[in-house]
Structures are given as structure tokens and as C-alpha cells.
Amino acid sequence: MTSTKPTAAEETASESAPAAALHTGISDPRTLIMRNLRQSGIYVAFVAIIALFAVLTDGVLLSPGNITNIVLQYSYILVLAIGMVIVIIAGHIDLSVGSVVALTGAVSAVLVIQQDYPWWAGMVAAVAVGLAVGAWHGFWVAYVGIPAFIVTLAGMLLFRGLTLQVLDNISLSPFPSEYQKVASGFLNGLIGGQGYDAFTLLIAAVAVGGYAVFGFRTRLARIRYQQPVESFPLFVAKVLAVGAVVMYFAWQLAHARGLPIVLIILAVLVLAYGLVTQRTVFGRQVYAIGGNLSAALLSGVKVKKVNFWIFVNMGFLAGVAGVIYSSRANGAQPAAGNMFELDAIAAAFIGGAAVSGGVGRVVGAVVGGLIMAVMSNGMQLMGVDQSTQSVVKGLVLLIAVAFDIYNKRRAGATR
Amino acid sequence: MDDAILEMRGITKRFPGVTALQDVSITVRRGEIHAICGENGAGKSTLMKVLSGVYPTGSYDGEIIFDGQPVHFNGIRDSEHVGIVIIHQELALVPYLSIAENIFLGNERKGASSLIDWHRTNAEAGKLLESVGLGENPVTPVIQLGVGKQQLVEIAKALSKEVRLLILDEPTAALNDIDSAHLLGLLRKLKARGITCIMISHKLNEITAIADSTTVIRDGKTVETLDMRGGDVTQERIIRGMVGRDLESFYPDRVSSPGEEVLRIEDWTVRHPVQDRNVVEGANLNVRAGEVVGIAGLMGAGRTELAMSVFGRSYGRDISGRIYMHGKEVKARNVAEAIDNGIAYATEDRKRYGLNLIADVCRNISAAALGKLSRAGWVNGNEEIKVAEQKRRDMNIKTPTVMSVVGQLSGGNQQKVVLSKWLLTDPEVLILDEPTRGIDVGAKYEIYTIINRLVADGKAVIVISSELPELLGICDRIYTLSAGRITGELPVAEATQENLMALMTKEKELAA
The missing domain is CATH 1.10.3470 (ABC transporter involved in vitamin B12 uptake, BtuC)
Known part of the structure; x- marks a missing residue:
């Protein structure tokens, strides 16, 4: 039925841009940054x-x-x-x-x-x-x-x-x-630590772990539904970067007064x-x-x-x-x-x-x-x-x- | 070569990553009406923006020669200065200002003290209105005028600037047949006064009726310029240029086999939300499974008002009457209930009422069916993308991904997004209000094909349209509506443009 439709229709230039890298890993950081500027x-x-x-x-x-x-x-x-x-x-x-x-x-x-x-x-x-x-x-x-x-x-x-x-x-x-x-x-001293609060670090580590697991599961689901995802090394890099920032932040808190309740x-x-x-x-x-x-x-x-x-x-x-x-x-x-x-x-x-x-x-x-x-x-x-x-x-x-x-x-x- | 007032030579306009116009040339003779045709996205509007200086000199390649002189515009003011005036599809009038104020906006008639001279303003406006055949008082606020009259105000405004080349972008898109005829008559009069006119239009019958030459643009390139003065250029000939080949038919063939009645509306009456009058009065109609029913009526006849009031009372007040689905009376007191009862309504104005233009394709498609895509209030985002992808393929929506923003798609593709959104609610009755307004011939054909597929699947479809040939081409049965009353019901085999038009104007003549 649809075979008779004119193919030239609607080919505006912007739409003819190819669906680049769809269904495969996107690893070009420029693309990623530009997409969400x-x-x-x-x-x-x-x-x-x-x-x-x-x-x-x-x-x-x-x-x-x-x-x-x-x-x-x-x-x-x-x-x-x-x-x-x-x-x-x-x-x-x-x-x-x-x-x-x-x-x-x-x-x-x-x-x-x-x-x-x-x-x-x-x-x-x-x-x-x-x-x-x-x-x-x-x-x-x-x-x-x-x-x-x-x-x-x-x-x-x-x-x-x-x-x-x-x-x-x-x-x-x-x-x-x-x-x-x-x-x-503050929550501190619950599980001790030498000059720092181990509990704060533990909570932060759990949070980072949760983030990684959650991100990985989302990624798997997206692949299952054939949607574009970032390439695996980039995904790992992202998790590591977030983890590093959070852990640094927690490290600093642990060396002050611990984890603020707020x-x-x-x-x-x-x-x-x-x-x-x-x-x-x-x-x-x-x-x-x-x-x-x-x-x-x-x-x-x-x-x-x-x-x-x-x-x-x-x-x-x-x-x-x-x-x-x-x-x-x-x-x-x-x-x-x-x-x-x-x-x-x-x-x-x-x-x-x-x-x-x-x-x-x-x-x-x-x-x-x-x-x-x-x-x-x-x-x-x-x-x-x-x-x-x-x-x-x-x-x-x-x-x-x-x-x-x-x-x-x-x-x-x-x- | 006759005396040319305008020559655009080798115009090339590039946007980042896209060439919108490639080596386009066009010659317009002095005092002619020159039509420009092309599918949506072919580059017509871009070309006019180059000509009127919206895209300044230097942002494109090629040259523009106006009245024998090369010209370089850096903005609309420059082009207006030499007498080129463009009237856009979406009218640019200030609703709460008077006709006269609008006409002289930015070009005010001042007295000696450099204050506005109101007597002169209104007197000159009155003369301009007379010359465009608009019998309105210049102090009337523009908001009180219909679209057709507003269009005439725009032309009067152009005349006040001593226009030599008038560019009209889809001037009759929003007008009914009578207003369109008046406007075309006015263009002929302007031509007689020596004003050259460029007209962009999708309405090929108007072009064949009025244009002296037609330039066809396809994919950013000039395809050909046809001399229309001989009268031997047919609509089919122009379409061949636009799509690059013949369309066997405007309307796809289909076999019609209506089944059981799905929707029946009885004694439907709707009052205007503020004014003291009935917009729809005592309307009765029905539609069966696998049937396409048309509603024909002039602008203001109450077509959209009827449809929207049925669709969860989205319009009007004091609504009375009954809605039956499969013979059982149902309540549709709000849109959610209407959707639950299997009714869907795709609006005539997709940009204002149909789409969230800043959101992506996926979220627009899912917008009315989130209930089906969620559990306990949580949306299954992956499932959502999956069904959106499916619709993209089924409907042939041309978009890089379903994550693209809807506002960037062409009219035809936006319309397909609207249809996808409603199909996802799994309706039994689809009310399509002007489903092909403002989209090009190729996309229209695709929409018709989609409608055929829907009725083949046993859906009931109601189509509201201003274009009678369209209704005759795709419907099984056509109701006519005039001043809020249903004045006729014809099987398509008995309907012609003439007898439909007679029924559509029936009530008005009685009132007159």
C-alpha cells in the first residue's frame, strides 16, 4: 500500500542527516557533549x-x-x-x-x-x-x-x-x-576510623556502588531495547569519574566532622x-x-x-x-x-x-x-x-x- | 526576455551541515503574478528570506538584481526600502491595536510636533482599506476581524509602504473559499496597478487560475519555470515537477466495507464559551467501523467546535446531547474519559494544540497513552522508546531518532507524530481535524494511506476538511455543517463539490 508513496517527499535537508551510530556505542565525546550542551x-x-x-x-x-x-x-x-x-x-x-x-x-x-x-x-x-x-x-x-x-x-x-x-x-x-x-x-564514629570517619566513607562507597549498578542495568535495558548507548569504556570512565569525585568529597567530610544529617x-x-x-x-x-x-x-x-x-x-x-x-x-x-x-x-x-x-x-x-x-x-x-x-x-x-x-x-x- | 523586475542568480544558502538552497535562479517579470511551488522543506521560505534580507548579504552566495540594480540587503528594512514587502503565513498583526495603527506600525504618520497625527493616520488607512476592498472602520481592533480580513489588512499595510514587489507566503492557507476568491481577485487588481507579486502556495488550483509563471523548487534546487499564460499548464503538470514524477492519483484507492455503528451523537448542542449563541445546534451524526465520514463546512460553521466538544467537552459550555459508543450511552465529561471511551481527536492546529514542540518525538508520541506505558504511576521508559520507534517505522516519520525535537520536523512529519500519538491510545474513533493542512502533496498522500490502513483495521474515522476534493477523495459519507446545524448527509457517490457547497451555505442564505 505504501509502495506508491512518492519517495522524494519531505526530504528536507535537516532530516536527511543520518541516524549516526544508532544502536551502537557512541564514544565520540564531542557528540555526547553537544547532544546535551x-x-x-x-x-x-x-x-x-x-x-x-x-x-x-x-x-x-x-x-x-x-x-x-x-x-x-x-x-x-x-x-x-x-x-x-x-x-x-x-x-x-x-x-x-x-x-x-x-x-x-x-x-x-x-x-x-x-x-x-x-x-x-x-x-x-x-x-x-x-x-x-x-x-x-x-x-x-x-x-x-x-x-x-x-x-x-x-x-x-x-x-x-x-x-x-x-x-x-x-x-x-x-x-x-x-x-x-x-x-x-553528624553521623560519625559509628564504625570507628583512625583520624577519619569510616562510616562516611562506607556510605559514599555504597552510593557509588549503587550508582554503578543502576547505570549498568539501565545500559543493559537500553541495549535490549536497541537504543543508542555510550561505548563501554566511556561508560566505565564516567562511573570512575563520578566515583572519584564522590569519594574525594566523602574523604574530605570524613576528615572534618563526618556525614552531615542534612x-x-x-x-x-x-x-x-x-x-x-x-x-x-x-x-x-x-x-x-x-x-x-x-x-x-x-x-x-x-x-x-x-x-x-x-x-x-x-x-x-x-x-x-x-x-x-x-x-x-x-x-x-x-x-x-x-x-x-x-x-x-x-x-x-x-x-x-x-x-x-x-x-x-x-x-x-x-x-x-x-x-x-x-x-x-x-x-x-x-x-x-x-x-x-x-x-x-x-x-x-x-x-x-x-x-x-x-x-x-x-x-x-x-x- | 520580457522586462524583469527581479533576478536572483545562483543563490546558494548553507546552514551548518545542510545546504538549503543550491544554485537557485529565478526571474520575475515586471507586473506579473509569479507562483513558487514546492513541497514543504523544498526551500521556498528560505529563498524568500534571502530575498527579503532576513538572511543578510554575505550569509549566502549568488546575487540579487532588483530593477536592474544589484542589491544587498542587511535586514527587512533594507528590502522594504526598495519596495519589497513580504507577508508571512502567520500574520504579524498586533491583535489589540486598531487596523490603522497596525497599518502604520513602525511607519507612523506624524504631525509637525512629531506626535502621531491620528486624523491623517485614520484617513489614509481608510483609503487603503477601500483599495483592498475591506469595508471596516480603521479604528476597529484587529482582534475583531476574521483571518480573511486580517490578511487584507496585511496587504493594505504593504500598500502603505509603496510596495513594488509583494511576496505572499501561503496567503489562502487559512481562508475559506469565499475569502480566498476575494483575495485572488484583489491580487489581479494589484497586478493591474502594476504591482508585481510572488505567491507561495500549495493550492495548485489557485496557481493555475491566477499565476502568469510558476517556478518549481525541489530539494533546494530550481526544477523549472513554467509559463502559465497559455493556460495549458495543468495541476498534474506542476505536481510532476514538484515530486519529480507523476502521481497516479491524489488519493489512494481503497475498498470500503463499513460494519457496525461505532459512534453516534444525538441532539448535540454547544454554546459559545463567552458569546450568547449556540455554536452547534441539535447535531446528529454517526460513524461505522471501517468507514470514513467527512464533515464539510465553511470556516465558522462549527466543525472544530463540534469535534472538540464531543472530545471531552474541550470547547464551549452548556453542552447537551448524548454520545453512544456501540449503541451504549457513554459519558465523556473530560478528555481523559473521552480517551478511555475510545475517542481520539487530532487537532487542526498541531503547533498550538497538538504537540509539545520543545519535547522530543518519543515523549510526544507517548503523551496521551502514558497510562498504558506505566505501572503504578511509573513510566516504563524503555517500553516507551520501543513503541515510539515502532510508530516511527510504521508511519514513516522522517527523523534521525525518536529523541529529536519535534519542532524541527517538517509539517508532514509533525502531523504523523500527532497521528502516532493518538493511535497509541488505541482508539475506536479518530476525529481528524484538517489532517493535511499545510503539508505538501507527497505527505498528504501518505496521510491518506494511513487513514485507509486505519479503516481497513476496523477503526472509524471522521475527517473535517476545508478542501472539498479531499473529502470527495477519501470519504464514504459526507455531512455538511452550516452555522452550527447539520444541513445534509450525502454518500460520496452522490456528492459533488457543487451540491456540497450548496448545502454548506444553505442556512446562511435562510438567515440573510
Whole structure:
């Protein structure tokens, strides 16, 4: 039947490009890098920035104590960035997370410090408040149809006001020591070690092993389904490189105070949300809504429901960040979390999310957050003052998005 | 050689890794209507972008001679300066500005104080509107006009720039027959005023009716320039140039053997989402397994509105009526329920409503069938790629891999991705809204072949189309729709373009 179709049809030049190396190993690193320039560019930038500040600070940046510090200091921004990138992929924005961090921390502090509830009750309450705030935002965005920019701008004012009322305009501190452990506790000494923490290294080794096994199984499955994979030596090289970086990082931590509890929380969140966005129907629908809302609707995506849960999830993570931040600050202040939303948004965009929605990755947002963290930390170590830091961060955000747009335009021009 | 207003000689345009135009030459005589034909991706638009300066001098090889002078354009402003104006397929009007403001946008009529002189603006706009035969008030916002009238505003805008060479890219693609006829009449009038016109079009009947010469482009090369003035060049002759050989027929043969009724719609009424009127009123129709049913109607007759309201109430409000699948009434209150009930709807506007253009082929194909490809909410990514690969081969989608971004495919291949997406939901009824709009002859043939394969497999297909020959070529039965009412139902053997058109305009005459 199809034999009569004209073969000359549709042979546009771009389509006649051969399906190079399909079903075989791709080992040309150039091809691999070019295929994912948007994603790989961010890693290259990350490494470059680390190297730059490592040199500028005479290596202090990479010292065991400082690496631990970076993790502790920026963990809550990274938690927020995970939720934020999902919001941004769906084509929304959330300006309220700073206020929500303050409110959840405040509720927790009032319960634990003022009312003498147990430490865990404060955490549960903080997360519950976060969920409620998320549901509030989700209701207005998804079911009433008000743009998220407006809803969360209102939320920013609203929840900051509620924070002041809950705290009665005063700061509360201190939390019991169990509560403080979330942000500044460590797992160490569980299996000993001479001048270093063997447990940290063990956990890291397990993680690297898991990564290798997972990667290998994915590779096998792809080969079974006849999809392009990288060549085996390249795969091994990739695993070794990731393993080396992780083990170096763990080695440094093991020589400081051990494995920060907050790092475990963070790792679990990154892993979980990475899988949710890439491998679940919900994740696909988030990308579909951001890529083309009308097409998603006409494909049977329940857009309102998905949008609602995106904001509930953001509220949940803001609650988690609220716990971590109040734990680290060892109390609650009326002005807590100020401008956190901007850091989280910047992290998502530096990490490759597109302003117009439909593009972005959880891992990218976390790396974007780490880039800002390393820059801030590095400049602090160098004694650069706050004002200059702000200027530099602003420029980096601008350049990151400019790079993204340049990339897109170049991709468009090859058509 | 007659007096040539434009000569493009040896134009070669390369993109990284691709040669889009290779040694293309074209000569346009002063005061003629010159058609450019070619399949999608043949290089027509690239050639026009070279001519209008979108691709600046130096980014291509070859030379352009306009009115006897070699010209070098570095942007649209340069080409407009000498009187070359291009009107793109997607109209570039600002919806909330008035007709007059749009006409003089970037070219404002200013008074002595260098503020805008509104009296002069509106008066001059009024004269321009008169010359294109558009009886609208210049202060009307453009958003209130239909596509056909917007097209006329674009032409008025071109006239305001003292155009000498007018380039129209697919001017009638979105117009109904009446508006198209009006536009073609206007082009003849402009020709009489000495304005040369280049027209890119897929509608060969229009080209044979209006063009003085036709240049055929294939795979980035000029194939031939036909002199149409003798009137002996047929559509078949042009198609031979476009595809490089004869098409035995526009429409593939098939044997029709309709079976049991699959879908029946009774007393279907839909109100406009904001206006106080019914867009569809009391419609009854049915379709059987293995049958292709056409819906013919002029623009605004309610074809798309009918289809979308049936497809999970995606359009309109206060919808009433009943849907039966295999004789049993079903509820399709949202798209997910419609899909579950075996209904699929492929939109007329694939870029806006059909595809996630920034996502890859694979994810677009799986978008409506993720439920089938997942367990407990987890997508089986490998299975997904496998079925996408299968569809790529079945449908002959020309893409390097299923990981390529859909936005980079040509119209025909994008349409195949849309069809693949809906076939993956395993529907019993497919509603195809303008399935061949904006795609070339070869790809159209492939789409028809796919439709035939579907009905041979026992699916029921409803095709909505503005092109009557297409409906006559592929349907078993045709309903006509006019002002929201079904005004007729004809077996294809009894249908002709004339009696269909009579039924399609029936209600309107009654109202008038």
C-alpha cells in the first residue's frame, strides 16, 4: 500500500542527516557533549567555578571544614530549588517560599520553645503548615486560574504577616538539642576510623556502588531495547569519574566532622525528585504542561490537578526547608527566609530551566544552587564584601540565562 | 526576455551541515503574478528570506538584481526600502491595536510636533482599506476581524509602504473559499496597478487560475519555470515537477466495507464559551467501523467546535446531547474519559494544540497513552522508546531518532507524530481535524494511506476538511455543517463539490 508513496517527499535537508551510530556505542565525546550542551554546560561551569575559587582562596575552599560548611549553609536553598524547578518547568513561579520558610519555622518554634511540645511535633507541624500553604496556593492557581506570580506575591506578603503575628514580633530560641541535629548534626564514629570517619566513607562507597549498578542495568535495558548507548569504556570512565569525585568529597567530610544529617536528607530528596520528574507519569505531565498547555489538556492531562499538586509539593519542601533553617538558626526570627525565593529561582534558572517552561532538571537546579553556594562561600573566604557578592551573583544569573537563550537560538538556526 | 523586475542568480544558502538552497535562479517579470511551488522543506521560505534580507548579504552566495540594480540587503528594512514587502503565513498583526495603527506600525504618520497625527493616520488607512476592498472602520481592533480580513489588512499595510514587489507566503492557507476568491481577485487588481507579486502556495488550483509563471523548487534546487499564460499548464503538470514524477492519483484507492455503528451523537448542542449563541445546534451524526465520514463546512460553521466538544467537552459550555459508543450511552465529561471511551481527536492546529514542540518525538508520541506505558504511576521508559520507534517505522516519520525535537520536523512529519500519538491510545474513533493542512502533496498522500490502513483495521474515522476534493477523495459519507446545524448527509457517490457547497451555505442564505 505504501509502495506508491512518492519517495522524494519531505526530504528536507535537516532530516536527511543520518541516524549516526544508532544502536551502537557512541564514544565520540564531542557528540555526547553537544547532544546535551544545555545540561553539560552547567557541570562544566560548576567545575570551572570550583577551580577558580579553589585557586583564589589558596585551596581553603576545598578544605574539609569548608566543604562541610557549604553543605550546612546552603542546604535549605537547595531543598527549595528542588521544588522551585518543578514549579518553573510547569510554567509557574513561586515568590512566597521565603515567607513560608519563616512561617513554618515560627510555628515550630512556638510549639517546641513556647509550648514545650516534643521536638518532633514541631517538625511535623512545620511540614503540615507547609502543605496547607501549598494547598492554598494550588487552589488559587489551579482552580481559580489566577497566575502564580500574583498568587504567590500575595502569599509572600500574607505569610510574612502571619509569621510576625505567630511570633508576636519577637525572636524565639533556643531549640532542644535533638531539633538542632537536623541542620548541624553528624553521623560519625559509628564504625570507628583512625583520624577519619569510616562510616562516611562506607556510605559514599555504597552510593557509588549503587550508582554503578543502576547505570549498568539501565545500559543493559537500553541495549535490549536497541537504543543508542555510550561505548563501554566511556561508560566505565564516567562511573570512575563520578566515583572519584564522590569519594574525594566523602574523604574530605570524613576528615572534618563526618556525614552531615542534612546531606543525607538532601541526597534522598534529590534522588526521589529526580526519579519523580523523569520516570513518573506525574513528572511527564509537569513537562507537558510547561511545554504546551493546550496540547497537554487535549492529551487528557488533568492540568488543574497536576498544578494543584505541584504547589502542594512546593509547600511541603518549603516546610522541610523551614525545619532545616530554624534548626540551623536555632530559633525563629520574624525576618527569617528573606529573599530565599530569589536564591531558589536563580538556582533553577542557572541550572538550565527555561523561563518559558517545559525545560529543566532537578539535578540541574541543585547544581545551579551549588554554583551560587560556592561563589558566595568563596567570596566570603576572600573577604569580598556583601555588596560586591550581590553584584556578582546578579551577573552570573544574567549570563546563565543569556547562555541558555544563545543555545536555543543556535539550535533553531540549524533547522 | 520580457522586462524583469527581479533576478536572483545562483543563490546558494548553507546552514551548518545542510545546504538549503543550491544554485537557485529565478526571474520575475515586471507586473506579473509569479507562483513558487514546492513541497514543504523544498526551500521556498528560505529563498524568500534571502530575498527579503532576513538572511543578510554575505550569509549566502549568488546575487540579487532588483530593477536592474544589484542589491544587498542587511535586514527587512533594507528590502522594504526598495519596495519589497513580504507577508508571512502567520500574520504579524498586533491583535489589540486598531487596523490603522497596525497599518502604520513602525511607519507612523506624524504631525509637525512629531506626535502621531491620528486624523491623517485614520484617513489614509481608510483609503487603503477601500483599495483592498475591506469595508471596516480603521479604528476597529484587529482582534475583531476574521483571518480573511486580517490578511487584507496585511496587504493594505504593504500598500502603505509603496510596495513594488509583494511576496505572499501561503496567503489562502487559512481562508475559506469565499475569502480566498476575494483575495485572488484583489491580487489581479494589484497586478493591474502594476504591482508585481510572488505567491507561495500549495493550492495548485489557485496557481493555475491566477499565476502568469510558476517556478518549481525541489530539494533546494530550481526544477523549472513554467509559463502559465497559455493556460495549458495543468495541476498534474506542476505536481510532476514538484515530486519529480507523476502521481497516479491524489488519493489512494481503497475498498470500503463499513460494519457496525461505532459512534453516534444525538441532539448535540454547544454554546459559545463567552458569546450568547449556540455554536452547534441539535447535531446528529454517526460513524461505522471501517468507514470514513467527512464533515464539510465553511470556516465558522462549527466543525472544530463540534469535534472538540464531543472530545471531552474541550470547547464551549452548556453542552447537551448524548454520545453512544456501540449503541451504549457513554459519558465523556473530560478528555481523559473521552480517551478511555475510545475517542481520539487530532487537532487542526498541531503547533498550538497538538504537540509539545520543545519535547522530543518519543515523549510526544507517548503523551496521551502514558497510562498504558506505566505501572503504578511509573513510566516504563524503555517500553516507551520501543513503541515510539515502532510508530516511527510504521508511519514513516522522517527523523534521525525518536529523541529529536519535534519542532524541527517538517509539517508532514509533525502531523504523523500527532497521528502516532493518538493511535497509541488505541482508539475506536479518530476525529481528524484538517489532517493535511499545510503539508505538501507527497505527505498528504501518505496521510491518506494511513487513514485507509486505519479503516481497513476496523477503526472509524471522521475527517473535517476545508478542501472539498479531499473529502470527495477519501470519504464514504459526507455531512455538511452550516452555522452550527447539520444541513445534509450525502454518500460520496452522490456528492459533488457543487451540491456540497450548496448545502454548506444553505442556512446562511435562510438567515440573510
